[in-house]
Amino acid sequence: MLNRGKKKEEVFELLSEYKEMDLDYSSGKILGSMCTKPDPIGLEAYKMFIETNLGDSGLFQGTALMEQEVIKSLGELLHLPNAYGHIVTGGTEANIMAISAAKYIFNSKKSDAVPEIILPVSAHFSFKKIISMLSLKPVYVPLDENYKMDVSKIEELITEHTMAIVAIAGTTELGMVDNIEEISEIALRNDIYLHVDAALGGFIIPFLENKNNDNLNFDFTCEGVSSITIDPHKMGLAPVPAGGILFRHKCYLEKLAVKTPYLTRPKQTTIVGTRTGAATAATWTLLNYYGKEGYKKIVNEAMELTDYTYNKLLDMEHIHPTCKSELNLISFTSDNYDVDVLKSELLKYGWRVSVSENPHAIRLVLMPHVKKEHIDNFLKNLEELLKRG
Numbered sequence: 001m002l003n004r005g006k007k008k009e010e011v012f013e014l015l016s017e018y019k020e021m022d023l024d025y026s027s028g029k030i031l032g033s034m035c036t037k038p039d040p041i042g043l044e045a046y047k048m049f050i051e052t053n054l055g056d057s058g059l060f061q062g063t064a065l066m067e068q069e070v071i072k073s074l075g076e077l078l079h080l081p082n083a084y085g086h087i088v089t090g091g092t093e094a095n096i097m098a099i100s101a102a103k104y105i106f107n108s109k110k111s112d113a114v115p116e117i118i119l120p121v122s123a124h125f126s127f128k129k130i131i132s133m134l135s136l137k138p139v140y141v142p143l144d145e146n147y148k149m150d151v152s153k154i155e156e157l158i159t160e161h162t163m164a165i166v167a168i169a170g171t172t173e174l175g176m177v178d179n180i181e182e183i184s185e186i187a188l189r190n191d192i193y194l195h196v197d198a199a200l201g202g203f204i205i206p207f208l209e210n211k212n213n214d215n216l217n218f219d220f221t222c223e224g225v226s227s228i229t230i231d232p233h234k235m236g237l238a239p240v241p242a243g244g245i246l247f248r249h250k251c252y253l254e255k256l257a258v259k260t261p262y263l264t265r266p267k268q269t270t271i272v273g274t275r276t277g278a279a280t281a282a283t284w285t286l287l288n289y290y291g292k293e294g295y296k297k298i299v300n301e302a303m304e305l306t307d308y309t310y311n312k313l314l315d316m317e318h319i320h321p322t323c324k325s326e327l328n329l330i331s332f333t334s335d336n337y338d339v340d341v342l343k344s345e346l347l348k349y350g351w352r353v354s355v356s357e358n359p360h361a362i363r364l365v366l367m368p369h370v371k372k373e374h375i376d377n378f379l380k381n382l383e384e385l386l387k388r389g
């Protein structure tokens, strides 16, 4: 740290240099991210509430009220108007909260057992962190031929130590939605906590036009679902950090309660203490500004572009899409290139694609900052590579 500060102009010149090093979503080159360019309306609200701290919500009662309204709106979207929860930093924190609550519930019944958590091999890596943090025993379920959790294998994996089942509504790698209805039946039958990670799908599935949605039912209408992660900072277009966690019952959220003697409210039910209210304000604003109709349009445009891209890839010689995603993702391999080599070749053109592990493939996420002209350019560059390869 400097002894004596610099002039503001000097500092901001340096800031611009750092900013130059960053990629910009508007370039259309970011093809592997689950976040996107924040909506300007949400950003305006974010800036307006930048100094708020929901960790001490007695000081920011308007923001706290907005958080309650956001949770109610998200609950309505997921068919549980009186859901309980919070706007948190992202899907990771939301998942930590859900599984922590499940562990408290489990421990109150069976205190000496090592809790087991049943989850698909497609679960997001945040669960690896959770398993380690909470000292859980993971019990992995293989995927079926559609890259979904193999429901037929779940029941045989349940033991008296099973604390929770996790299912995914929109896998990170392929955008597949587990069969939550059937998994919910299993959870109910065996009296086990069921958490649905819909970090990505939560802001997509309810708005799908050509849904097929009956077989994508993932929300609280499935009675065995105890909690759902749904992230505004993914397809909700909110600025980072905006994750969402919803619990079916107040007593689940209350399991996380800690007394906060020096603050303006007697307790917190979040993992973090000090937390921004700006993300809540942005989410509240976007939900009110867009409404269901607005989100339907955003989601279906992304889905149309996904279909367009998928069909183009399907027609391309030497390219093999690995599966048809239920959300806005695409994965493919090429018989001309090793996946990692193709990724680096695409990078030479500036394309930031990602790579999935299972199956090992190039992975694209068609978020709203990706437009048709970007995809057309991408496909042109891909074709050039294939000709050379």
Ligand SMILES: Cc1ncc(COP(=O)(O)O)c(C=O)c1O
Pocket (backbone or CB within 6 Å): 034, 089, 090, 091, 092, 093, 095, 124, 126, 168, 170, 171, 172, 197, 198, 199, 200, 231, 243
């Ligand atoms: C299904 C799923 N769950 C959880 C997460 C973690 O979310 P975050 O990075 O916001 O913590 C992701 C991130 O992409 C995800 O795809």
